[in-house]
Amino acid sequence: MTENVLSWMTFFPMAGMIVVLLLPRDRYNWIRWASALATLPPLILAVWLYANFDRANPGLQFVEKYPWIPAYNIQYFVGIDGISISMVLLTALLSFLCIFASWGIDKGVKGYFALFLLLDTGMMGVFVALDFFLFYIFWEVMLLPMYFLIGIWGGPRREYAAIKFFLYTLFGSVLMLIAILALYFTSEPYTFDMTELIAQSSKYGTSALAFWPFDRLGWGFQHVVWMALFIGFAIKIPAFPFHTWLPDAHVEAPTAISVILAGVLLKMGTYGILRINYPMLPEATADLAYYFLGALGTWNIIYGAFCAMAQKDLKKLVAYSSVSHMGYVMLGMATFTTQGINGAVLQMFNHGTITGMLFLLVGVIYDRAHHRDIEGFGGLAAIMPVYTGVTAVAFFASMGLPGLSGFISEVLVLLGAWQKYAVLCILGASGVVLTAGYLLWTIQRVYLGPINEKYKSLPEINGRELFTLVPLGIIVIILGVYPHAVLDLLRSSLDQLNEIVIPHLS
Amino acid sequence: MDLGNLESLKFFYPEAILSGTILLIILLDLVLRSKKGLALLAIAGSLLSLWATFDLYGTTPGYLFHRMIILDNFSLFFKVVSLLAALLVVWMSLGCREIREIQQGEYYTILLTSALGMFFMASSSNLLMAYLSLELVSITSYILTGFLPHNRRSTEAALKYLIYGGVASGTMIYGMSWVFGMTGTLDYAGISTALFQGQPNRLSLFMAFVFILAGFGYKIVFVPFHMWSPDVYQGAPTPVTAFLSVGSNAAGTAILMRFFFPAVSRLADGGDWLFISGVEWPHFLLIVSMVTMTLGNLCALNQQNLKRLLAYSGIAHAGYILMGLVVLNNDGLKAVLFYVVVYLIMNLGAFLVVVMVANETGKEEIGAYRGLAWRGAAIPAVCMAIFLFSLTGLPPLAGFIGKFFLFAAVIKEGFYLLAVVAIINTVISLYYYAGIVKTMFLDFPEPTDQPVAMTANNSLLLGVLSALTVLFGLYWGPLVQYTNQSLRFFIK
Numbered sequence: 001m002t003e004n005v006l007s008w009m010t011f012f013p014m015a016g017m018i019v020v021l022l023l024p025r026d027r028y029n030w031i032r033w034a035s036a037l038a039t040l041p042p043l044i045l046a047v048w049l050y051a052n053f054d055r056a057n058p059g060l061q062f063v064e065k066y067p068w069i070p071a072y073n074i075q076y077f078v079g080i081d082g083i084s085i086s087m088v089l090l091t092a093l094l095s096f097l098c099i100f101a102s103w104g105i106d107k108g109v110k111g112y113f114a115l116f117l118l119l120d121t122g123m124m125g126v127f128v129a130l131d132f133f134l135f136y137i138f139w140e141v142m143l144l145p146m147y148f149l150i151g152i153w154g155g156p157r158r159e160y161a162a163i164k165f166f167l168y169t170l171f172g173s174v175l176m177l178i179a180i181l182a183l184y185f186t187s188e189p190y191t192f193d194m195t196e197l198i199a200q201s202s203k204y205g206t207s208a209l210a211f212w213p214f215d216r217l218g219w220g221f222q223h224v225v226w227m228a229l230f231i232g233f234a235i236k237i238p239a240f241p242f243h244t245w246l247p248d249a250h251v252e253a254p255t256a257i258s259v260i261l262a263g264v265l266l267k268m269g270t271y272g273i274l275r276i277n278y279p280m281l282p283e284a285t286a287d288l289a290y291y292f293l294g295a296l297g298t299w300n301i302i303y304g305a306f307c308a309m310a311q312k313d314l315k316k317l318v319a320y321s322s323v324s325h326m327g328y329v330m331l332g333m334a335t336f337t338t339q340g341i342n343g344a345v346l347q348m349f350n351h352g353t354i355t356g357m358l359f360l361l362v363g364v365i366y367d368r369a370h371h372r373d374i375e376g377f378g379g380l381a382a383i384m385p386v387y388t389g390v391t392a393v394a395f396f397a398s399m400g401l402p403g404l405s406g407f408i409s410e411v412l413v414l415l416g417a418w419q420k421y422a423v424l425c426i427l428g429a430s431g432v433v434l435t436a437g438y439l440l441w442t443i444q445r446v447y448l449g450p451i452n453e454k455y456k457s458l459p460e461i462n463g464r465e466l467f468t469l470v471p472l473g474i475i476v477i478i479l480g481v482y483p484h485a486v487l488d489l490l491r492s493s494l495d496q497l498n499e500i501v502i503p504h505l506s
Numbered sequence: 507m508d509l510g511n512l513e514s515l516k517f518f519y520p521e522a523i524l525s526g527t528i529l530l531i532i533l534l535d536l537v538l539r540s541k542k543g544l545a546l547l548a549i550a551g552s553l554l555s556l557w558a559t560f561d562l563y564g565t566t567p568g569y570l571f572h573r574m575i576i577l578d579n580f581s582l583f584f585k586v587v588s589l590l591a592a593l594l595v596v597w598m599s600l601g602c603r604e605i606r607e608i609q610q611g612e613y614y615t616i617l618l619t620s621a622l623g624m625f626f627m628a629s630s631s632n633l634l635m636a637y638l639s640l641e642l643v644s645i646t647s648y649i650l651t652g653f654l655p656h657n658r659r660s661t662e663a664a665l666k667y668l669i670y671g672g673v674a675s676g677t678m679i680y681g682m683s684w685v686f687g688m689t690g691t692l693d694y695a696g697i698s699t700a701l702f703q704g705q706p707n708r709l710s711l712f713m714a715f716v717f718i719l720a721g722f723g724y725k726i727v728f729v730p731f732h733m734w735s736p737d738v739y740q741g742a743p744t745p746v747t748a749f750l751s752v753g754s755n756a757a758g759t760a761i762l763m764r765f766f767f768p769a770v771s772r773l774a775d776g777g778d779w780l781f782i783s784g785v786e787w788p789h790f791l792l793i794v795s796m797v798t799m800t801l802g803n804l805c806a807l808n809q810q811n812l813k814r815l816l817a818y819s820g821i822a823h824a825g826y827i828l829m830g831l832v833v834l835n836n837d838g839l840k841a842v843l844f845y846v847v848v849y850l851i852m853n854l855g856a857f858l859v860v861v862m863v864a865n866e867t868g869k870e871e872i873g874a875y876r877g878l879a880w881r882g883a884a885i886p887a888v889c890m891a892i893f894l895f896s897l898t899g900l901p902p903l904a905g906f907i908g909k910f911f912l913f914a915a916v917i918k919e920g921f922y923l924l925a926v927v928a929i930i931n932t933v934i935s936l937y938y939y940a941g942i943v944k945t946m947f948l949d950f951p952e953p954t955d956q957p958v959a960m961t962a963n964n965s966l967l968l969g970v971l972s973a974l975t976v977l978f979g980l981y982w983g984p985l986v987q988y989t990n991q992s993l994r995f996f997i998k
Contacts, residue, residue, distance in 0.1 A: 069986075162944075
């Protein structure tokens with residue numbers, strides 16, 4: 001099993017999907033437990049990966065490579081390095097926990113869990129795939145279950161949210177397909193192998209004169225391809241101005257799906273940029289990511305924070321806070337410093353755990369009160385003290401309070417940003433203040449103040465809900481104190497990535 | 507190889523078997539009570555002919571019947587496609603209520619005759635033969651379209667089809683007469699020699715090509731010769747619509763490729779085709795391709811009748827297929843052949859679900875699909891979703907691979923504008939395909955919506971088609987090898 005560990009992690013949930021489909025339709029508990037069992041082995045293997053990952057090796061590990069369609073040089077090629085390991089761990093963890101967060105689904109249970117497991121396979125596949133074709137297949141495989149999960153099990157405006165998500169992402173991915181083909185046809189011999197394409201990245205022209213996209217291998221060509229890939233990924237991040245699908249999708253999606261969406265799917269955007277744009281088109285990256293990506297990230301931080309401040313719906317607030325926090329990732333990536341890029345990838349991981357908690361917490365209160373109006377609550381701390389305690393951890397982590405994980409990654413990003421663009425660093429740091437503003441204000445309105453008589457008898461958070469939250473809370477605290485638990489995994493690969501781009505920075 | 511009439515018969519047995527089957531059905535129709543036997547006979551005949559076609563692979567390519575038709579891999583490929591279309595449509599007709607109410611003997615006879623016409627369309631090497639085969643397919647299609655007695659829509663559709671078809675083939679034969687006037691021959695090889703060695707007047711040659719494209723384009727359904735298709739698709743019995751959408755389209759593609767590639771272009775090194783310089787028909791087709799896909803998709807957005815929607819979607823797909831032709835490269839042509847097979851599978855699948863729903867509800871409107879997944883028809887609904895997403899071009903389904911090869915050919919030859927137009931169209935098409943999926947899954951049924959039951963026959967066909975759609979999305983190696991081998995034109 002350890003030889004093909006990544007394949008097992010990817011396809012075990014799919015095997016679980018087949019089992020779930022064969023189970024009788026009305027045995028809800030069988031279906032739920034079967035799904036939990038299908039996501040457990042990937043989690044165990046993730047722990048094993050964590051223990052056995054060679055931290056000093058910047059290259060790929062646990063590689064599997066088989067020919068798939070030899071005539072077109074398409075391979076089944078998977079492997080991980082420091083860029084993807086943290087995302088693989090996060091995916092395994094969140095998928096497992098979200099099965100338990102989905103326990104309350106009582107409509108079309110079989111379909112829900114089957115689609116969820118298919119989604120799990122798609123997500124894991126995206127992070128481990130190293131063949132461009134395989135990457136694209138997994139990227140798209142993820143779309144379909146997401147469409148149905150939002151569209152069937154979502155809130156009142158689910159149809160609109162689902163199709164909007166689908167159309168936005170499809171546009172991005174078809175653009176990406178064109179870019180993939182363009183890269184394929186400039187490689188020699190034609191290949192979809194990412195490592196091979198990276199090795200050939202030096203062949204693109206460096207003259208800044210010919211901005212003519214139809215000139216193969218020229219300067220213009222690689223910039224146009226870079227932008228096409230970037231737009232595909234930016235829609236996923238979601239970077240301004242492609243972010244508008246996110247609040248809709250988040251608000252309408254069921255709790256567990258929101259967690260997956262924010263915790264894993266958004267990371268695919270930034271992961272894709274790091275995995276593909278940076279090493280494959282280093283010169284274009286140096287021209288376009290420097291300043292542009294940093295400024296876009298800063299704008300995301302501030303814009304997202306202001307939007308979050310204006311929200312009346314608790315879930316929409318968390319959704320906009322994701323837009324804001326993903327801004328730190330972009331800002332950190334754009335600095336090309338050790339601190340910045342490590343901070344960015346750590347922020348991807350931390351945002352996954354923290355926002356996962358936030359959405360789970362919103363789900364807890366929504367299940368009880370059946371609404372999410374921030375103004376509609378008050379004094380919950382007195383009614384549900386345990387719940388409030390967990391919420392406080394998540395909120396403070398999201399705010400960047402020292403001692404919790406969010407702080408470390410944001411500080412690293414800002415440290416990196418200070419070395420390259422001081423103005424953006426100051427603006428980005430002001431985002432922390434804005435975040436504190438909207439989160440503290442929310443705590444005040446929802447948890448403190450006079451008790452709302454309507455909700456006096458709300459039951460306390462139950463064991464199953466705590467079970468989904470506590471592991472994430474523990475990780476948040478551990479990484480706040482000892483961030484090297486994750487940073488060690490990332491460093492060598494990310495430093496190598498930086499070195500590819502830095503020579504091209506003018 | 508250039509054979510006379512009698513020697514040719516040795517290589518003519520797929521056609522002979524099909525003709526024999528047709529005659530046998532006519533005879534047995536007079537005798538047999540149960541008409542189901544006729545359908546089974548039609549299936550058996552097509553299977554036998556299919557076997558015979560595969561048997562011919564590997565023989566020396568050459569001319570048959572004094573250079574009237576060609577035997578080569580390309581023609582064999584399209585024979586296989588036409589037979590598969592006929593076979594699957596007969597199978598589909600077995601489980602279709604509409605068909606059970608009509609004269610089945612004649613129906614199967616004409617259906618197979620149409621398939622026979624497609625054989626000749628794919629293999630004709632002479633303008634006269636091309637015209638005759640095209641007319642054979644057209645006339646049988648008119649009859650099939652108007653097959654529903656006392657149904658005004660069906661009759662209206664047949665009349666419209668007839669009028670448009672008459673105009674289109676008239677235009678085409680006028681164009682052919684120009685070519686004959688300029689070259690003095692109807693034979694493709696002769697035309698090729700005359701055009702490349704002589705000094706044809708470019709403008710008049712271009713006009714002749716545009717006229718000829720009218721006839722071919724009316725079969726493939728590209729703009730501006732598409733006007734008949736929505737009405738005909740909606741009015742015709744659903745299996746006939748399915749047959750027209752895949753069969754005629756494929757045969758039209760075949761005849762177009764045969765004339766415009768080996769006959770009036772030259773193969774250069776690296777798989778590129780050179781057209782007669784100054785006669786800019788590829789650019790004309792390029793514009794037609796972009797307009798066709800855009801118009802098809804935009805018109806499909808607001809359709810309420812599913813057959814009409816699939817008609818517009820078929821127009822859009824004709825545009826995609828043209829993408830592979832305008833790049834003037836063997837990669838593009840191979841992509842077209844692959845797409846033809848994939849489109850056959852997924853489009854027939856979509857029409858099969860239309861048949862299943864119409865059997866129970868008698869309706870073809872999107873409203874009839876409301877909450878289909880929750881009305882005891884979860885499997886047809888899931889299969890329909892597979893076919894529709896495959897038509898959109900989402901992995902891991904066959905339609906994606908088809909589109910992938912088309913895009914690949916377009917990008918390789920540097921037609922970036924075309925690629926961008928095609929991307930935008932893919933996104934537009936997702937909207938209406940997903941709209942149907944939304945109706946089936948996201949909407950819940952009203953109490954008035956009847957449950958949709960499945961018959962064993964239909965479920966089996968549905969299973970085969972959806973399994974193939976997924977299979978060719980995951981492992982298409984053998985299929986692409988077959989289609990690549992099929993791109994062998996014989997000309998001398």
